Amino acid sequence: MDTQLVRLDKPYHIICGNNGTFALHIATLIVVKDKIEGIVEGAPMRDTLAVSSYPVVGGSYDIDGQVWMDTELKDCLVICRENDRVSHYMLRKVMEYYGKKGIPYKERILSSFTMALLEYNVKFLLPTDKNGKIVADYEVCLEFETVENEINCMVYSSQESDFYFYEFFADDDADHSIEGLINKPTAIMRMARLRDYYLRILGYDGLRSITFTTKDNRFKDFADKLNSFIVDEGI
Numbered sequence: 001m002d003t004q005l006v007r008l009d010k011p012y013h014i015i016c017g018n019n020g021t022f023a024l025h026i027a028t029l030i031v032v033k034d035k036i037e038g039i040v041e042g043a044p045m046r047d048t049l050a051v052s053s054y055p056v057v058g059g060s061y062d063i064d065g066q067v068w069m070d071t072e073l074k075d076c077l078v079i080c081r082e083n084d085r086v087s088h089y090m091l092r093k094v095m096e097y098y099g100k101k102g103i104p105y106k107e108r109i110l111s112s113f114t115m116a117l118l119e120y121n122v123k124f125l126l127p128t129d130k131n132g133k134i135v136a137d138y139e140v141c142l143e144f145e146t147v148e149n150e151i152n153c154m155v156y157s158s159q160e161s162d163f164y165f166y167e168f169f170a171d172d173d174a175d176h177s178i179e180g181l182i183n184k185p186t187a188i189m190r191m192a193r194l195r196d197y198y199l200r201i202l203g204y205d206g207l208r209s210i211t212f213t214t215k216d217n218r219f220k221d222f223a224d225k226l227n228s229f230i231v232d233e234g235i
Contacts, residue, residue: 002032005056014079014120015055016094017071018101020109022116023057024082029067059120079113082120088127088162088202095164099156107197114201126206136208138162142226144219146171155187155222163198163210165191188222192229 005027012024033050053073058064068076077097080086091113098109117124127135141158142165156166169187182190195210212223 001034004030004032006030011081011083012058013081014116014122015057015076016079016097016113016116017055017068017076018103019068019070020098020103020105020112021057021063022079022112023055023063023066024059024120025055025073025076025078026058026065027056028073029054029056079116080122082122085123085125086117087125091124092162092164096166099164099166106194110194110197110201124202124205126202134206136206137211138207138209139211139213140165142212142214142216142219142223144214144216144222152181155191155219165194167191184222188226188229189231191226193231195226196231 006029007027008025012026014022015025016022031052031054033052055068055071055073055076057066057068077094079090079094091110094113095106095109098106103109114124116122129135138161140161140163142155143158145154145156146152147154151171152168153171154166154168157164167182167187167190169182169184171184191212195212198210199207212226214220214223
C-alpha cells in the first residue's frame, strides 16, 4: 500500500461528509492498494490497483489535520469556498444530501451548516424580488409516495421547493414505535419542528414563513394539519 498527501491552496473549499461535520478541505490523502499479488503482464492499471482519496480537513483546533476515513472525497458534498457566498439552494442540497443518507437530527445538521458559514466567513443569501427586497415567504409543495400495499408512506418536498423536508411514516394513527416506524401525527410534528427551526435560524437573514401545499388530494389533511401545528418547545 502506498500513500501520498496532496496539499491544497487557499481559499479552501468547505465540505461535509458522512459524519455530519462541516470543515475546510485543506489536503487530500491518496491511498493506492494492490488488488492482486504480483505483476500480471498486459493487465490495465484499473484491474491491478485500487485508488481511494480521502479529505484532510481543518478550520478549527479540534479537527485541524484530521483525515475523514469514513467518507471518500468523491462522496463528500462541496459547499463553496471560504469567504464566499452561498444561496438557499445549497442549503437544500445539504439537507437532501443527509436526508438521502437517512441521517437523523435534521435540526443539528441545519445548525452545523449555519455555524460553518459563520466560522468560515460565508454570506448566506435568500433570493430577492424585482424590487430588490428579500423574498421572505415560501410555499413548499409536498409529494407523497406509498409503499408496501399503501400502508407506509414517504413524504418529501418537491424538487421545485426551496426547502427540503422528508419523513417516512405508517399511514395511520397507530403507535408503531415497536417496529421502529413513526405514525402520521409524529411525522407532522417532526416536519413542523424542522419548519420552525428553519424560521428560527434563517429569520436573521429575512425568512418569515414556510407554508405547505400538496397536489395529492389523498393527503390534503396532512398539509393542513402541518400548517396549523404549533410545536411544543418541550418536545
